[in-house]
Amino acid sequence: MTVSTTSAASTEPTASASSASTAVEPMNLKIPLTGVVALLLQGLMAVGAHGSTTFNLTASSDLFRLGAPTLNARLVILVAAGIVVAATAVAFHRARSRSRIPTWVTVLIGIGFVIAFLAWAGAGRNGVIPLVTILSSALGLSVPLVYGSLAGIIGERSGTINIAIEGQLLGGAFLGAVVASACSSPWVGLVSAPVAGVLVALLLALFGLRYRVNQIVVGVVLNVLVSGLTGFLFSTFLSSSPSLNRALRLPTLAVPVLSRIPLIGPVLFQQTILVYLMYAAVAILSYMLFRSRWGLRLRACGEHPKAADTVGIKVMRTRVANLALAGALAGLGGAFFTVGSGLSFDNDMTAGNGYIALAAMILGAWRPLGSLGAAVLFGFATSVAQTLPVIGSSVSPDIISMIPYIVTILAVAGFVGKVRAPAAEGVPYP
Known part of the structure; x- marks a missing residue:
């Protein structure tokens, strides 16, 4: 009797462990439901679309011209909806089998929705969708976001929360403009911009790592400090000395042959060194x-x-060195706002791009390629918002301008899926 009782007791943990291991995980329906929402919106677009939409696919420097086809807007929306249907079906199938949904499924849903939206926005208004211009602008607008997200990745992967990206971008924009104006060379301004980012990063290292002040609080304070300091210098010294705040732009460097490939050539290979x-x-x-x-x-x-x-790794030295590297990248991204765009410095001209870069980092799961995709998404939304009024679309650009911030909220809320931050980020050591 004792033996049987012991045997039953010994098998009980095994049985519970077996049942725990065979527990069915809940389905991840976030991506499939996103596809369903996209289909519903495409249905509304198809109902409201009247007339045709012209897509300009050619730049003047292309090897050969793709032209500017004029297509029935409703037909384009239905074809794009078909793409979304196929991708959503795959997403549902993978979700039911508890398998990982491939990235290309999400990409197809996004592309299908974007094509339908552009067809609907330009339908019946005699407007031409300048696709090359939109894509080129989207890539340019994503540049500071990419640099900022890379800075966030390096900082947080090494254990430091870098909220000060906004200040590093703004400092890089300011120093790049001033040095470029003083030396009459945008190239010198480009080289000097990372210095401002490194200085802000070292302040973050001093207070956040050396004195163990809460890194989020320090980052926010540094953002306010840089904003106030650059604003003071702008309203005093730069306003009285316009020669120190000139609009100098880096030259566009076209890659031979590649820059003449239709559609992608002008977008990817007719850019600045930045x-x-x-x-x-x-x-x-x-x-x-x-x-x-x-x-x-x-x-x-x-x-x-x-x-x-x-194992002999100097943790503090590694964190400080990589935080300085992250600051240099963010400062380089800040140069986009001045010497990269041919603009003079203005108060708070980064306009919250540092915080959007943090969202791109989270949306990209702390990986460079993922953050690049998220940053391009934000840049594309901004580019579309700037283009719609030009083509005479009745869609409010304010609605489109909200997209990056809506995506930011969804990313931070975890809607994009399970992403895990580095375990020791923000934790002082030793």
């Missing part, structure tokens, strides 16, 4: 972060600093 450096930064960081000793040590400091310390 954009080409962005390509390189994303590619190099994607490789180094996950396939190099530097990346392994950086991630170890952000995930388990005690374990990193036991």
Whole structure:
């Protein structure tokens, strides 16, 4: 009797463990439901679409012209809806089988919805959708977001919360404009912009890492400090000395042959050096972060600093050095607002892009390529909002301008799926 009781007791944990291991995980319906919402909106667009839409697919420098086809708006919307239906069906199938939904499914849903929206926005209004212009502008507007999100990735992967990206962008914009004007060279301004980002990053390291002040609070304070300081200098010294705040622009560098490929050539390969450096930064960081000793040590400091310390990694030194690197990238992104765009410095001209960059970082799951995609999404929404009034669309640009912030809220709320921040981010060490 005792033996049977012991046997039953010994098998009870095994049975409970077995039942726990075979527990069915809930379906992840976020992406499929997004597809359904997109289909409902496309249905409303199809009902309200009348007339045709012209898509301008050609730039003057193309090797050959794709022309500007005029298509029936309702037909385009229905075809785009078909793409969304197929992608949503795949998403539902993968969700039912508790499998991971591929990224391309989400991309297809987004592309299908965008095509339908553009067809609806330009239908029956004698407006031409300048697709090349929209895409070029979207890439340009995403540049500071990409640099800012890369700065956030490096900081948080090493264990430091970098809320001060907004201040680093603004400082880079200010110093880039002033130095470029003083030296009459946008190239010198481009080189000096990262210095401002590094200075802000070192202040964050001093108070957040050395003196263990709450890193979020320090980041917000630094943003306010940089905003106030640049605003004071702008209203005093720059206003009285316009020669120190001139509109100088980096030259556009067209890549031979590649820049003449229709549609993608003018978008990707007729840009300034700042954009080409962005390509390189994303590619190099994607490789180094996950396939190099530097990346392994950086991630170890952000995930388990005690374990990193036991194998000889200097946690504090690693965090400070990478925070300075992150500040340099953010400062380089700030140069886009002045020497990268051919504008003089103005008060708070970054307009919250540092916070949007943080959202892009979260939306991209702390990965460079994912953050690049999120930043381009935000840039595209802004570009469309700027283009709609030009083509005479009745769609309010204010509604389109809300899209980046709506996506930000959804990203922070976790709607995009499960993303896990580095375990030791914001935790002082030792």
